[in-house]
Each structure stands twice: as structure tokens, then as C-alpha cells.
Amino acid sequence: MTTPTLKGTIQVPGDKSISHRAIIFGSIAEGQTTVSNFLRSNDCLATLQAFRQMGVHIKEDGNSLTIDGVGMLGLQESQEPLDMQNSGTSTRLMAGLLAGQHFDSHMVGDASLSKRPMGRVITPLSEMNGTLVATDGHLPMDIYGEVLHGIHYRLPIASAQVKSAIILAALTAQSDTTIEEPLPSRDHSETMLKLFSPESIDKEDGLITIHPDHPLKAQHVEVPADISSAAFFLVAGAIVPGSEITIERVGLNPTRDGIIRVLEQMGADLTIDRIDQPGEPMANLTIKAGPLKTFHIEEADIPALVDEVPILALLATAVDGVSTISGAAELRVKESDRLAAIASELGKLGASIEEKPDGLIITGGKPLTVQDEQVDSFGDHRIAMTLKVASLLLDKEITIKDEDCMAVSYPTFSTDLNTLIRK
Numbered sequence: 001m002t003t004p005t006l007k008g009t010i011q012v013p014g015d016k017s018i019s020h021r022a023i024i025f026g027s028i029a030e031g032q033t034t035v036s037n038f039l040r041s042n043d044c045l046a047t048l049q050a051f052r053q054m055g056v057h058i059k060e061d062g063n064s065l066t067i068d069g070v071g072m073l074g075l076q077e078s079q080e081p082l083d084m085q086n087s088g089t090s091t092r093l094m095a096g097l098l099a100g101q102h103f104d105s106h107m108v109g110d111a112s113l114s115k116r117p118m119g120r121v122i123t124p125l126s127e128m129n130g131t132l133v134a135t136d137g138h139l140p141m142d143i144y145g146e147v148l149h150g151i152h153y154r155l156p157i158a159s160a161q162v163k164s165a166i167i168l169a170a171l172t173a174q175s176d177t178t179i180e181e182p183l184p185s186r187d188h189s190e191t192m193l194k195l196f197s198p199e200s201i202d203k204e205d206g207l208i209t210i211h212p213d214h215p216l217k218a219q220h221v222e223v224p225a226d227i228s229s230a231a232f233f234l235v236a237g238a239i240v241p242g243s244e245i246t247i248e249r250v251g252l253n254p255t256r257d258g259i260i261r262v263l264e265q266m267g268a269d270l271t272i273d274r275i276d277q278p279g280e281p282m283a284n285l286t287i288k289a290g291p292l293k294t295f296h297i298e299e300a301d302i303p304a305l306v307d308e309v310p311i312l313a314l315l316a317t318a319v320d321g322v323s324t325i326s327g328a329a330e331l332r333v334k335e336s337d338r339l340a341a342i343a344s345e346l347g348k349l350g351a352s353i354e355e356k357p358d359g360l361i362i363t364g365g366k367p368l369t370v371q372d373e374q375v376d377s378f379g380d381h382r383i384a385m386t387l388k389v390a391s392l393l394l395d396k397e398i399t400i401k402d403e404d405c406m407a408v409s410y411p412t413f414s415t416d417l418n419t420l421i422r423k
């Protein structure tokens with residue numbers, strides 16, 4: 001097999017985190033919210049379906065949505081369980097919103113989601129007087145609508161999902177809530193709340209304050225391309241010899257752009273062409289293959305690149321020397337245990353990766369060679385896409401088990417990748 005090169009310009013789909021939040025905020029706002037470049041992936045469609053079940057009228061037209069907001073107290077009890085499928089974001093954000101409603105909800109999820117910890121949202125929501133009954137800290141979960149009160153909460157982990165759950169609960173509470181984070185996590189909920197209801201949120205000295213009782217007003221949300229999806233092309237472009245790829249209108253929120261900083265420190269040939277417009281920052285990114293230096297990613301770096309760790313591990317295998325990732329224990333409670341999955345599956349492709357309790361030590365520089373043609377995504381979209389990019393560098397074909405799980409965040413990943421391949 002000859003190694004292909006990757007050439008061309010690509011638009012990756014809309015941001016997953018922002019797409020979820022556009023549905024949530026649009027649904028509880030007053031008036032008609034419009035969304036462009038919505039991500040039609042399985043996770044975001046799970047959120048969309050859940051709000052429909054709670055009586056929100058949402059019209060789909062390609063990647064555009066029109067949401068008839070019902071206001072903060074206009075949601076209705078769903079007659080069927082809310083199926084969160086594979087989506088941690090849907091589950092945790094909606095747990096926050098539903099804890100303070102005037103009705104009860106029952107949430108279920110797939111096998112992977114049913115193993116992920118929910119105690120991290122149940123604890124603060126219970127402090128607010130929420131009643132959430134999970135199964136040993138996992139889905140299925142009953143959420144009994146209660147009258148909530150505000151709290152001061154210092155997050156024990158840097159998690160945007162937990163922060164957002166508290167923000168959404170706080171909007172229905174009887175008094176103000178303040179939130180402190182150990183490290184800044186993605187701030188899309190804060191940015192969107194500021195857009196829909198500027199009076200509802202203050203942010204000062206790292207402290208977030210939510211003032212309930214202000215209505216949210218319908219808005220237009222333009223969703224940027226997802227940097228976590230662009231990451232696969234950034235890495236492929238950097239390590240597949242002879243490649244040059246431009247990725248258009250990628251969201252470059254500073255709480256999400258850790259991969260850009262890593263590539264810059266590695267000396268990657270990356271051009272950032274910023275787009276001047278209001279809302280979430282965006283840029284066109286051009287990456288060319290070339291020599292790279294090793295990286296060292298630490299705990300403080302993790303939140304801004306948490307979903308990019310699997311593809312960054314593959315990047316490290318292509319670079320001479322030892323790269324390290326530490327402070328990343330959160331990766332063990334994602335759709336799969338991502339540290340274990342990366343070490344075992346890239347190991348099957350000849351990579352030298354040592355697994356640590358909270359990270360990986362990767363010794364790169366020798367070409368990957370297939371030791372075992374059957375690799376497993378463990379049903380985890382980010383692992384599947386990492387293995388797909390790895391396959392471009394291999395001497396033999398591999399089979400990726402459960403590769404269809406890519407549809408969780410990027411349904412057209414394989415076809416988009418194929419459009420760039422030049423043999």
C-alpha cells in the first residue's frame with residue numbers, strides 16, 4: 001500500500017457543544033430562535049428529540065433549525081423516557097434544566113452512557129434541593145421536578161457539562177447561584193446565556209453568577225465548525241507526508257483551542273486566518289505536513305483540548321522523541337476509557353505508548369506497522385476517527401470495529417476524508 005497525501009479545502013460540520021446548547025436555550029426562550037449550521041449528528045439529534053417530546057416545536061431544514069421557544073416554564077412532561085443515547089452533554093445539561101421544572105422526567109441511555117458517572121451533577125443539583133435518583137450513580141435516572149434555591153458551588157473537576165447543568169438549574173431557582181471552576185472549561189453556555197439574556201449572568205474574577213427570573217429572548221445562532229472535528233484533519237495534514245489542507249470557519253474559542261497551541265509549540269506549519277465577526281470566534285486554518293517537535297501536555301492544558309487527546313496521541317507517534325500527556329484521568333470516563341483504548345489500539349499498529357493512571361507517554365518517530373489488523377473503537381467516535389486517520393499511514397488495511405459510531409459527532413467523516421485523498 002502506498003501512503004496517500006491529503007490535499008484540498010474542507011468544511012467540517014457544526015460544533016457539537018454549541019448545537020446542543022442552541023436547542024436548549026432556544027427551547028426555553030420566548031419567541032422563535034433560528035440556528036444555522038446545526039450539527040445533525042446522533043448526539044445532537046438526541047437533544048432535539050428530547051425537547052420535541054417535551055412539547056417544543058422544532059422545524060428542520062437541512063442544517064437549519066427554527067425553534068418555537070416555550071419560555072422557562074413552558075416545557076411539558078414527556079410521556080416516553082428521554083433517550084439520551086450516547087450523549088453525556090445531553091444528559092448532564094438536561095438534568096440541570098429538568099431538576100427545577102414542574103414535572104418529573106425519566107432518562108435512559110445506551111450501554112456506554114449508562115456507565116458514565118452522574119454523581120457529579122447529582123451532588124450540586126441536590127444541594128439546590130433537586131431530587132435526582134440514579135442507578136448507582138448511573139443512568140437510568142429519575143428527575144423529580146422541585147423548587148430549587150441558589151447555591152455557591154466550587155466544581156471539584158473542570159467540567160463544562162457540570163458547570164452548564166448548574167447554570168441551567170440556576171435559571172429556574174429562587175435565588176442567585178455562584179460557580180467557581182478549578183480551571184476554565186468551555187464557556188459556550190455562558191456565552192449563549194449572555195446572548196439570550198444579558199441580565200441573567202455575570203462573570204468576574206473567574207466567578208460566574210446566575211440571576212434567575214429574567215426571561216430569555218429568542219436569537220439567531222450561527223454554529224461554527226467544530227474544532228474537535230477539525231482536529232482530525234489538522235493532525236492528518238500535519239503527519240501525512242506532502243499534505244496541505246484548509247479547514248473553513250472553525251470555531252476558535254480560547255477555551256477550546258488547546259490543539260492549536262500544541263501544534264504551534266510543535267513548530268507545525270499552520271496558518272490561522274481569523275474571520276472578523278461578532279459571536280463565537282472563527283478562523284480558516286491551513287495545515288501543511290512538515291517537521292515537528294515533541295509536546296508535553298499537563299493538567300492545566302486538558303480542558304481546552306479534552307476531546308482531542310486521542311488524536312494528539314496519534315500525532316505524537318509521528319514525532320521523533322518522547323511526548324507526554326498527564327492530568328488527563330477524565331479521559332477514563334468518556335464514551336470509552338480513552339487512555340486504555342488509545343494505548344491498546346495504537347499499540348496494535350506498532351505505536352510505543354505507555355499508559356499511566358492519568359495520561360500517556362508516547363515514544364514516536366518509528367513508522368507504524370500493523371501487528372493486528374482488527375482494531376476496536378470500543379463504540380467511541382473519537383477513537384474510531386483516530387484509528388481512521390492512523391490507517392492513512394499504514395502498510396496494510398485494518399478493520400475498525402464499530403466504526404459507524406463516528407455518527408455520534410461526525411456522520412460524514414469517512415466521505416469527507418476521502419475527498420482529500422490523492423494517491
Ligand SMILES: O=C(O)C1=C[C@@H](OP(=O)(O)O)[C@@H](O)[C@H](O)C1
Binds near residue numbers: 016089161306330
Ligand atoms: O459541555 C460540553 O459540551 C462538553 C464538555 C466536555 O465534557 P466534560 O464536561 O465532561 O469535560 C467534553 O468532553 C464534551 O465532549 C462536551
Ligand SMILES: C=C(OP(=O)(O)O)C(=O)O
Binds near residue numbers: 090
Ligand atoms: C465526551 C464527548 O461527548 P459527551 O460527553 O457529550 O458524550 C465527546 O464528544 O468526545
